[in-house]
Amino acid sequence: xxxxxxxxxxxxxxxxxxxxxxxxxxxxxxxxxxxxxxxxxxxxxxxxxxxxxxxxxxxxxxxxxxxxxxxxxxxxxxxxxxxxxxxxxxxxxxxxxxxxxxxxxxxxxxxxxxxxxxxxxxxxxxxxxxxxxxxxxxxxxxxxxxxxxxxxxxxxxxxxxxxxxxxxxxxxxxxxxxxxxxxxxxxxxxxxxxxxxxxxxxxxxxxxxxxxxxxxxxxxxxxxxxxxxxxxxxxxxxxxxxxxxxxxxxxxxxxxxxxxxxxxxxxxxxxxxxxxxxxxxxxxxxxxxxxxxxxxxxxxxx
Amino acid sequence: xxxxxxxxxxxxxxxxxxxxxxxxxxxxxxxxxxxxxxxxxxxxxxxxxxxxxxxxxxxxxxxxxxxxxxxxxxxxxxxxxxxxxxxxxxxxxxxxxxxxxxxxxxxxxxxxxxxxxxxxxxxxxxxxxxxxxxxxxxxxxxxxxxxxxxxxxxxxxxxxxxxxxxxxxxxxxxxxxxxxxxxxxxxxxxxxxxxxxxxxxxxxxxxxxxxxxxxxxxxxxxxxxxxxxxxxxxxxxxxxxxxxxxxxxxxxxxxxxxxxxxxxxxxxxxxxxxxxxxxxxxxxxxxxxxxxxxxxxxxxxxxxxxxxxxxxxxxxxxxxxxxxxxxxxxxxxxxxxxxxxxxxxxxxxxxxxxxxxxxxxxxxxxxxxxxxxxxxxxxxxxxxxxxxxxxxxxxxxxxxxxxxxxxxxxxxxxxxxxxxxxxxxxxxxxxxxxxxxxxxxxxxxxxxxxxxxxxxxxxxxxxxxxxxxxxxxxxxxxxxxxxxxxxxxxxxxxxxxxxxxxxxxxxxxxxxxxxxxxxxxxxx
Numbered sequence: 001x002x003x004x005x006x007x008x009x010x011x012x013x014x015x016x017x018x019x020x021x022x023x024x025x026x027x028x029x030x031x032x033x034x035x036x037x038x039x040x041x042x043x044x045x046x047x048x049x050x051x052x053x054x055x056x057x058x059x060x061x062x063x064x065x066x067x068x069x070x071x072x073x074x075x076x077x078x079x080x081x082x083x084x085x086x087x088x089x090x091x092x093x094x095x096x097x098x099x100x101x102x103x104x105x106x107x108x109x110x111x112x113x114x115x116x117x118x119x120x121x122x123x124x125x126x127x128x129x130x131x132x133x134x135x136x137x138x139x140x141x142x143x144x145x146x147x148x149x150x151x152x153x154x155x156x157x158x159x160x161x162x163x164x165x166x167x168x169x170x171x172x173x174x175x176x177x178x179x180x181x182x183x184x185x186x187x188x189x190x191x192x193x194x195x196x197x198x199x200x201x202x203x204x205x206x207x208x209x210x211x212x213x214x215x216x217x218x219x220x221x222x223x224x225x226x227x228x229x230x231x232x233x234x235x236x237x238x239x240x241x242x243x244x245x246x247x248x249x250x251x252x253x254x255x256x257x258x259x260x261x262x263x264x265x266x267x268x269x270x271x272x273x274x275x276x277x278x279x280x281x282x283x284x285x286x287x288x289x290x291x292x293x294x295x296x297x298x299x300x301x302x
Numbered sequence: 303x304x305x306x307x308x309x310x311x312x313x314x315x316x317x318x319x320x321x322x323x324x325x326x327x328x329x330x331x332x333x334x335x336x337x338x339x340x341x342x343x344x345x346x347x348x349x350x351x352x353x354x355x356x357x358x359x360x361x362x363x364x365x366x367x368x369x370x371x372x373x374x375x376x377x378x379x380x381x382x383x384x385x386x387x388x389x390x391x392x393x394x395x396x397x398x399x400x401x402x403x404x405x406x407x408x409x410x411x412x413x414x415x416x417x418x419x420x421x422x423x424x425x426x427x428x429x430x431x432x433x434x435x436x437x438x439x440x441x442x443x444x445x446x447x448x449x450x451x452x453x454x455x456x457x458x459x460x461x462x463x464x465x466x467x468x469x470x471x472x473x474x475x476x477x478x479x480x481x482x483x484x485x486x487x488x489x490x491x492x493x494x495x496x497x498x499x500x501x502x503x504x505x506x507x508x509x510x511x512x513x514x515x516x517x518x519x520x521x522x523x524x525x526x527x528x529x530x531x532x533x534x535x536x537x538x539x540x541x542x543x544x545x546x547x548x549x550x551x552x553x554x555x556x557x558x559x560x561x562x563x564x565x566x567x568x569x570x571x572x573x574x575x576x577x578x579x580x581x582x583x584x585x586x587x588x589x590x591x592x593x594x595x596x597x598x599x600x601x602x603x604x605x606x607x608x609x610x611x612x613x614x615x616x617x618x619x620x621x622x623x624x625x626x627x628x629x630x631x632x633x634x635x636x637x638x639x640x641x642x643x644x645x646x647x648x649x650x651x652x653x654x655x656x657x658x659x660x661x662x663x664x665x666x667x668x669x670x671x672x673x674x675x676x677x678x679x680x681x682x683x684x685x686x687x688x689x690x691x692x693x694x695x696x697x698x699x700x701x702x703x704x705x706x707x708x709x710x711x712x713x714x715x716x717x718x719x720x721x722x723x724x725x726x727x728x729x730x731x732x733x734x735x736x737x738x739x740x741x742x743x744x745x746x747x748x749x750x751x752x753x754x755x756x757x758x759x760x761x762x763x764x765x766x767x768x769x770x771x772x773x774x775x776x777x778x779x780x781x782x783x784x785x786x787x788x789x790x791x792x793x794x795x796x797x798x799x800x801x802x803x804x805x806x807x808x809x810x811x812x813x814x815x816x817x818x819x820x821x822x823x824x825x826x
Binding site for chain 2 (some may be wrong): 152
């Protein structure tokens with residue numbers, strides 16, 4: 001994590017970082033084998049379990065909606081411990097793929113294996129391994145932020161003390177401590193994303209699947225979230241994010257896959273995929289659809 | 303512009319029905335109902351042409367006044383507001399305000415209720431066909447009257463939404479407005495009793511109403527026939543002035559709405575980080591579901607809607623029992639409340655909407671999901687139903703029916719919980735989304751929901767037949783043993799059903815969770 005990151009010059013951030021390191025004393029006892037011994041926020045994240053085999057392996061995944069093929073025989077391997085970016089134009093099948101990978105939508109065909117667990121054969125075990133932030137899905141927004149994260153924790157079958165501790169840690173980590181008592185329905189879009197991220201993290205998954213986690217999040221919060229995700233990856237976890245922000249993906253992710261029309265056009269380490277050019281240019285090359293010219297005559301004002 | 307907006311409106315209606323055969327059926331049945339009502343109105347108005355002038359005038363004035371009143375009041379209390387073409391969505395287009403007012407008014411008239419009202423209003427011309435001048439005036443007045451209806455309803459809706467834009471205020475208003483609606487029955491009984499006593503006074507009332515903005519415009523043809531030109535002119539002037547004032551009010555509130563688009567209310571900050579009910583229920587998945595569901599009962603207006611009926615049921619029964627001259631009706635209080643409460647969660651997952659994805663992604667078992675929701679409801683539904691049953695028996699001093707009544711109450715509650723558990727785990731219903739008005743209906747959705755509600759009630763009544771028959775035999779014969787038998791049967795049978803319902807519903811949910819989520823997403 002970069003210490004020149006603007007977020008860390010923020011005094012409020014320093015305060016929360018101190019809180020965090022105070023809590024680390026108890027957390028490190030449990031997570032000594034995984035957590036690097038440096039003061040970064042990720043240390044409050046609970047230890048990662050079951051981190052063997054590729055974090056996610058998708059083979060021959062297919063999903064049709066009526067006549068439209070949303071995901072077309074898609075195969076993808078996400079190595080354990082990678083920060084994986086999933087990019088593609090609108091309607092490429094990113095959300096559909098991620099929904100199927102996390103057990104929220106049944107595939108028509110194909111296998112999805114998370115850390116050796118076949119998702120659709122052993123749904124419950126797979127769900128224990130995965131934390132999900134879905135795009136375009138509502139939250140139980142009549143709960144307060146604290147209540148919502150607590151709810152997610154209790155639903156995963158954790159005990160009250162653990163849930164309370166982790167909820168507290170996560171709200172601090174995400175700068176939501178002052179909004180813990182506010183109903184989620186009254187949150188801003190960025191705060192809503194963050195509380196959803198807290199719900200995805202509370203049961204200490206080994207794989208995080210985040211659909212558009214940075215959409216409508218302000219730059220400071222986005223940087224903070226990125227730090228948390230970086231720390232999560234450093235401690236052995238795996239993160240998959242889908243995003244439209246190519247710049248962000250190029251800087252943040254060590255692996256990337258370009259998806260269009262339900263197929264993988266390119267996949268590998270970020271360096272391999274972008275082949276010396278920027279990810280954005282490479283993306284446009286692969287996906288196509290760029291038009292040349294300046295638009296119709298009447299739109300040119302001079 | 304006017305034509306474009308009218309076209310837009312029908313396009314939206316058509317697109318929202320595309321690929322949804324059940325909604326089309328619902329719309330068709332709704333249309334048939336409208337045509338039926340319309341047919342009756344046209345026949346009635348035509349028949350009036352044979353009646354004495356004074357009677358015809360009395361009826362057209364009163365019916366017209368009620369129509370305008372209905373147009374203005376219904377959108378406030380019912381799902382009747384057709385905001386298909388919402389003014390705020392048009393804010394970004396450069397449409398001159400006056401054109402917008404005209405376009406929205408015309409598109410309002412050309413909706414289904416508008417067309418029905420127009421045809422009925424125009425058929426007043428048939429009432430006066432024997433007097434050509436009056437018939438001509440009737441056509442003109444009908445046009446003015448129909449626009450008064452449409453513009454009036456829009457103006458009142460715009461005014462009421464402009465009053466408070468905060469979420470809490472809006473939600474509270476949505477619920478409070480429900481009370482007069484439920485009490486409509488007793489109010490009507492009171493009104494009819496009043497009218498029955500004063501049928502002869504009706505012409506007098508009509509004369510007074512004819513001076514008011516509601517009735518003036520409809521009185522014009524009648525006065526023309528009677529040769530009272532001055533009175534007719536006055537009526538026409540009042541009618542026109544009404545329309546003009548309503549248009550001005552609507553226009554100014556429309557401009558206000560366009561310049562101040564609705565925005566989300568600012569967060570209500572409070573530092574408390576209390577767990578609320580999550581600290582009260584056991585820290586298990588089902589306990590968490592129960593805590594969440596009960597929190598929603600308290601915070602979500604869609605649930606409050608089913609709660610607010612409960613205190614009104616005794617009032618309704620009291621009025622009806624007085625009307626029917628039998629106190630026994632009051633004893634139905636417990637079973638009715640039990641029926642309403644037990645089935646209030648049969649659309650529970652549909653109310654969750656896509657937030658249900660959290661249940662799926664955390665892997666909570668279907669049985670815990672079902673159990674938690676039943677517990678949240680049972681925590682207050684059982685005591686409330688039992689208390690109301692005992693209270694009603696105490697009031698009517700008929701303690702001998704208490705065991706039988708309690709049997710029916712427990713039967714309805716337990717079997718109802720079971721039935722709700724299975725149905726809400728299997729079907730996604732077109733209910734209002736979180737944050738929407740509890741009364742907002744999707745095109746045809748309200749009808750489908752009503753249909754499935756009645757089907758569920760029917761199913762429940764079959765399930766509780768054993769204990770109900772025993773209880774009723776007890777009421778009729780007066781033998782206490784049947785009442786006690788009903789209570790025992792209800793408790794045993796109800797418990798068995800509840801266990802089956804929670805397990806079966808849970809198994810369905812485990813199996814079909816992802817498919818249910820897809821259905822919820824398409825309802826979104």
